[in-house]
Amino acid sequence: MLTCKMPAQENPEAWPFNDAEGEWKSATATFTKETNGASYGKYSAGLSTMLFNRGSTCGACFELRCVDHIRWCLPGSPTVILTATDFCPPNYGLSADYGGWCNFPQEHFEMSETAFAEIAERMADIVPVQYRRVNCDRSGGLRFTITGNSHFYQVLVTNVGLDGEVLAVKVKGSKTGWIPMARNWGQNWQCNVDLKGQPLSFEVTTSDKRTLTSYNVAPANWQVGQTFEGKQF
Template identity: 80%
Template sequence: MGVLRSALLCLILVQSCNLAASSDSAGEWKAATATYSEETDGSLITGGACGYGDLHRATYGKYSAGLSAMLFNRGSTCGACFELRCVDHTLWCLPGSPSVILTATDFCPPNYGLSADYGGWCNFPQEHFEMSEAAFAEIAERRADMVPVQYRRVKCARSGGLRFTLSGNPHFYQVLVTNVGLDGEAIAVKVKGSKTGWIPMARNWGQNWQCSVDLRGQPLSFEVTTSDRRTLTSYNVAPPSWQFGQTFEGKQF
């Protein structure tokens, strides 16, 4: 009996640890509000303040969101993933409070001419998400103006590797980093040519990073660090013949 009791105790402890690890994989639920932006197909087609451009091409599509200043954090939150569910509104929230996972792709600007509960959703210090109509319809009735939600940070599940889109000119080099997994939020980027060492890049806007180095004719490697302090290096992502406007795929977190 003593052996059986010990085995049961060990099993309980293991299950408790597993539950704790599972709960630690996502952040705590916090209160916010959400609205949606009407688009012709119910989806957000073009990006904004994060620089992603066509959100379907960037793989974010309808599961994208504009964040109020409190959450956007001057663009450093671009690429981060949030789980949202509609709560505390029996008329507008769908039964069972289903949730959706969204990627931060844009900034929701404040409108201080309107109150925070009618039109000024994104006024500081409100925490607010502007969703696509299609994603909003997965958690609430489309007829709703604004709904109360709970949100939490979650890991980003991405298909394929990090994507690096090159732009600029011989004297100004810029790369857009998309499809970042896990934390999703790139906070530092370095580039290396075959004739250079590692060059730290400065954030231009959103997830566009820049440096003033002529890297033409060199294979390019990238080092990306996320806000959870993980660093991933993708060697020789772009061949020496790369051109501005091209996108190349590296490793994934």
């Protein structure tokens, strides 16, 4: 799976998505044999438009359990914790119960095969599930992966604890003040300021309005493609 790639087109009627933490809600789930999971390993999932929220839900954690299907759900209804890492695009040429699982307004998880097998039989094509938002249990600090070029600076923020959902990011070079960054897609944030040759600090705010500042995370000689680790919530 990719890490929170923004779709080319989305349905604005699906926004905003607001889910009270701890409340179980109904959805469906399938799995994909692609198990890379980007920076979050194999316990990951793509979200339908209704859940994706223009990419802001990327990095958020969900607890899922298979329910109400004697044949496909594993005994005892075990749960699994997933990180949202991708967008599951709609397919309006197929019905919502046969191939068009991610069509609006369906709430659907396209899970990694490893995660799916912990709650349901692999032979199942689609299963009913219940889900709820949970805090993310992360090891290590926030990770900042730098991409772009001298005219287009971008950073991917991953491994975010607490609710895992980043609301705002600011960057500061040694020669600048704090610069608000714009969401490019998912948890990729951009600005058009040339920060080459400056050590970089980051300020990250999550959707529950908590802010964390990591000073001088990247040294002055940072290069595009490198990942640096900051503090953790």
